[in-house]
Amino acid sequence: MLTLLRCRGSLTRCPWRVRASSGLSSSHESSSQRKYRDTVLLPTTAFPARRDPGSELRVQEESKFLELYNWQKGRKTKKEFSLHDGPPYANGDPHVGHALNKILKDITNRFHMMRGYKVSYVPGWDCHGLPIELRALAELGEEAENLSALEIRSKARVFAEKAIEKQKSSFIRWGIMADWEKCYYTFDPKYEAKQLDVFYKMYDKGLIYQDYKPVFWSPSTRTALAEAELEYNPQHVSRSIFAKFPVQQPPPKLASMIDGSTVVSALVWTTQPWTIPANQAVCYMPDTEYSLVKCGNTGEQYIIAADRIASTALSLDTKLEVISTFKGADLENGVCSHPTIPERSSPLLPANHVTMAKGTGLVHTAPAHGIDDYSVASHHKLPVDCLVDETGRFTVGAGNELENKAVLGDGNETVIKMLNGSKNLLKEEEFVHSYPYDWRTKKPVIIRASKQWFVNTANIKDKAQEALKKVKFVPASAANRILEMLDRRTYWCISRQRSWGVPIPAFYHKETGEPLINRNSVEHIIKLVEQHGSNVWWTHPLEDLLPQSVLKQVGGSAAVTDFEPGRDVLDIWFDSGTSWAHVLEDAEQRADVYMEGKDQLGGWFQSSLLTSIAARNKAPYRNIVVHGFTLSEKGEKMSKSVGNVVDPDFVINGGADKLKEPAYGADVLRWWVAESNVFTEVMIGPGVLNSAQDDINKLRNVLRFMLGNLNGFTPETDSVPSTKMYVIDQYMLHLLQDYSSKVSEAYKGYDFGKVIRLLESLITRDLSSFYFSIIKDRLYCEEEKDLKRRSCQTVLSEAVDLVVRSFAPILPHLAEEVFQYIPYKQGSEGIFRTGWIKSDSVWKKPGLVEAIEAACSIRDAFLGSIPGKNAAEYDITIVIEPGLLFELMETLQPEETSSTSQLNELLMSSHTSLVTEMPLDQAPGASVIEGSFLINLEGGDIREEESYKVIIQQSTKERCPRCKKFTTTSALSPCPRCLEAIAGKWSQ
Structure with a gap:
């Protein structure tokens, strides 16, 4: 663990094409002074200092965002990663809940893709069910009651298709990586056929049955509901x-x-x-x-x-x-x-x-109106008389x-x-x-006995709970919640009395009411559905749905005309819960990750598990990642009536008045997602978004500094081996290597908030406030090809590459944009096609840590004694008795006094002297500060606290007109180091 004590401060803005070292340029400079200034190697880059959200579309096009998914799927690799997309409802506009979910998935996919995995991710939509049916019929009013089932289905499908296209367009704009031409839809005929196949496998095992018992019933929508379709009004x-x-x-x-x-x-x-x-x-x-x-x-x-x-x-x-x-x-x-x-x-x-x-x-x-009441009636053979009809009114009985x-x-x-x-x-x-309410109409439900189709979860939940013990949950607490929910679940009502859905493939005898359902009849229906879609149940005559040839295979003397097709459709949780059977490509049909909101612990996570366990005795996932819900900035539930709804497309594109309603772009939205603690409730609003934009602008500033100082640098010919680097540069590589390890682990653990914290710590503390402040003099004032300058440029080239790759899954637009401005990478394939962080294990040099940290302890003591003043105005003398600490400092400055040593550079003074005894004579006005440093070497085997003294005095030399350090004998003439740097380039 690194414990470096460094100056804490906000990111410093890089002064482009102005005086860039420790001093400031003056409007009263002489022509000779200006000619010295013009020899300073200031940063040069066209990379914009400020974000332009509109440029994201250009980046998407130039970097071929839409082609990336198929490109990575075509790679030859044995490493595969599958994230199965839980289908959002196709019943409305995209909202911030969609953004939270889809961006979390995309960050995960891009990270694995960059690490060399072939990512399988097929976006999907839940296209059936009451939410869509209600929205599609809402504008018709009373007319809707006179529509036939086919007319309702037609209007519902049109509505769903429009919603899908709108949502898909937004997902693409957010930078979600996928093949958007090959999504899955629960109304796709092949999907419906697979669903019916799973249904029959469960029926054949005796896990699906029809019974007359009490269920949650919504009078407002006239259908049975499952517990997952309820919300409770306290x-x-x-x-x-x-x-x-x-x-x-x-x-x-x-x-x-x-x-x-x-x-x-x-x-x-x-x-x-x-x-x-x-x-x-x-x-x-x-x-x-x-x-x-x-x-x-x-x-x-x-x-x-x-x-x-x-x-x-x-x-x-x-x-x-x-x-x-x-x-x-x-x-x-x-x-x-x-x-x-x-x-x-x-x-x-x-x-x-x-x-x-x-x-x-x-x-x-x-018994007709209570689950426990029904159990008592079953045990004691009591009547289960329901006196309430589908509309929630008393019957004649x-x-x-x-x-x-x-x-x-x-x-x-x-x-x-x-x-x-x-x-x-x-x-x-x-x-x-x-009290329970219908989650769609927000009206109270009742419990009412009716004839329904059920999944006997009591017979499979033990296997399901056992399977869940092998699944990793993030956060871990989610495992207990889903296990508890399963424990309370006795049966699952899967029939619905609506029109827009997949029909339950049962025929009923007109006289006895007994259902006809068997392998032959269901296989025949599956073939018809696969060819024509589930509309066949309403469009085709009975003779096509139940041919005499199929009926003969059942046995008995009944005729086809003795039956009629049932009109119940399958619960949409059964719809989406069987998605594993259609979407997952590998032989096991098991995804590495399911990632959804916490409401899916009682919904899709469960329905997927129960259908998979029932059909094939295994879970459809290896890992489950659960995130929270989105709330307003004040922690309130979003509501149009309250006026606190945040529209993600509005966040990206802004309003009519861009000053009051700025366009933030997709990367700000993505930063908000990554930065948030997504395992609890996630808040969003103007304050949060402005903060995210400021954070990205600070990051751009640091990137711009690195890009500007890489002008004229070519890694293949100009890089310096780490063994020949300045110690401070080697130390920076050590920090970068440590960062890369930690950030990779954070991604693997789905802790994207930690990724952001690590990134901000690196760019603010390690790079901007520490490393950049030290190396500016070397970058700007050394001769262009000097080994010392190339040394820190080598670090910058590694740093910019490593930093950009580390945030690329979160900010793909910025990452690709930066790559376009790296001088030696222009025309490259882009960042996502060139892999993950490439840190080198040789960078890790814990032996350097104590030397640099000890020097930083002295640096902090020195800078702390001159708050707000320019360190270059001072000469300092460090007094350390012979021992380990003195030896460490000698590695940074072998000579007694220097203005160019690594120790002097780190301290940022004009001259640094390193001695073992207090000088006999001290300059008037000199001050002395004392400190100590605990040396910790060999993994703690060597621990020794040694003291030091720092003598601080005003520099006795003149200020160099070029580097602005007090290192020259005449204010009109550059110091020896600067003269050497500019020698031969021009004459006075």
Whole structure:
């Protein structure tokens, strides 16, 4: 670990074509002074100091961005890297969430491509489903209800295609590397055919089945939903009630206690009163204590959990006197009257899902409207009667009083009135809690029993969880989250009651309703879909979809006309979750990386895993990288109504008034992505973007300095071997080698924020504030071909190449632009076709570290004592007793006094003297500072702290008119070093 103490400061702007060494040019210079100035080798480059976002399109064209993906795919290499693109919805304009995701993927791909890997990356789009169908039909209003399925599908496809083209155009502008002529689309016939093939493999294994059970149902979109399609509103307001279920038949063990002389009721609490008509039982926890209590207000007796007495009394604003306490198991075989349907009974039944967190400890059970309720009904053979239709309204089975009323509106109100009329309502009040909403319409959902197709995840989640243990997650914490989600998942509803999707290839017997689905029928449908697309399900006659020849292979005497095709389509998570079967090219069909937002832990990551495990017993990925969501600069969710939405295309191109709404270009957007801590929420806004632009301008300034000082340098003929370099130059190569190792590891770990931090530290601290400030004198004032000057030019040539390659995956436009201005690289293939960082292991010379760090300790002490002053105005004497520290300094300055030694250059003074004893005579006004340095050699085997003294005095010589150091005997004549540099070039 390097611990160099250096001057901290902002990047210094390179003074182009003005006085560039330690002094400033004067407007009062004589002609002779100006002729000296004109011999200084100032930086020369046409590389622009400021960014021009518009130049990015030129760079893309000249560097052949669109050809890069196919070029790298054509390379002969055994190293391959596959990043499988999770398909964004084709249902709207590109947004900053797209930018975050696509740019992260592109940085990853470009890094691996530069390292010699053949990258496989096929962009894709999720083209089916309700999000697109709703957007496509939104403008039609009520007319949409009269459209046929084919008309809906046609309009949805047109909408999706337009959205795809708009998104694709933006992705290309952002510099995303891909073959944009060969993307994948979930409405592609071959994709749909592969999807149906996976469906049948799962069906054939018994992992897909049809059943009548409760599912999340969206009345606003009239379809079943999976959990991944829900979002929870924490401020939802329900109408909660306490309701009585009068005991009709006392539990045998409590018969002596409940003798019929006083009415006893099981007391329940629910936030969904509309489900009361569908009640089939009241559940209790067998091992929990329950009590018979007497109400202080009415004298009525209730059965509730002992732990819930106090809270219930508080809610009812009464006192509850405990008459007796008993185990829940003692309620066995008890029966209650239904509170709104007198002729119906509700048995008391044991259930493990009953909790004591809320309510009364007794749970109203409606099997058609609750997952746990359904489990109880299945165990006890209870009816699962659904009294709610697809629009969320009560059916005729609910009775005249409720028929056709919305369960989340008037229906709910009517049930509460019915409870009140039967004198079984104790209390009703508003209750604020988290409640599931349809993520597309932002309206509440219900749980409703219906006949659907399911994936039995219970039978595959153990294998899925085991497979996940072999997958590496970034960040690691994401692994636990997806494992927990899988653990809670019992089944996956994959059927949807919509038109825009891939049909479930099932035929139903018109009389029995039994589905017909087998290898022969599905294989026939797959062939038709592959040829014509999934529209065949709606366009072709039944005889084409289910030929008699196929039906005969099934056996039996049924005719084709006895069947009709089903109208359910597959869940879009099944659509996208089977993308591995169509997109991944290698024999294993397993990607190195899936990289998506954290919402996909419950979405695409899971659906891809479950389908892959079910079909072929292995995960479709080796690594999962999870990023956060984008928020406004204030950490708020972006909203058009609030006015804080950031449009990535607006970021790149700017608004009408470029002063108020500047065009930042794609590289600023990419820098923002890389710089952010993407594993949490990522904020964006004008302040963030301006900061990113400033950072890139600072980087350009450093690059411009290096490019300007490489003018006239040709590496093949002018490079200096590291063994012949100045020690400070060798040390800089050592730092560059260390940087290249760290930055490569950061890329490998997907820690692009660390890449940015390493880059900024290198260019700000190591290069600009430290190395450049030291070598300017050598670059500008030595003779052009002098070995000392060529030495630092060699470092600059290595540095500019290494730095540009290190940020190229993040800033591809800037990287290619810089390469166009490197004098000796003009006309080259460009940076992405020439590979990754080429640092040399011989650069690593830890033995130099102590010498340079020791000198920097002295430098910091010296510069710290003259704040704001020019170091060249001083001569310094360093006093060190004989020992290791003195020997280290001798490697930088063998002679006692020098104005040109490496130690003097590092200290930036005019003269430096290195002695072992304090001089007997000191100049008037000289100051002495003391310090110490801990020498650490041989990996810590040698540790010795040695002290030093620095005597600082004003230089006694005149200021050189050329180099501006105080090293000449006459202010009119250059110093010996400058005279030698300009000798023979002109005469006085």
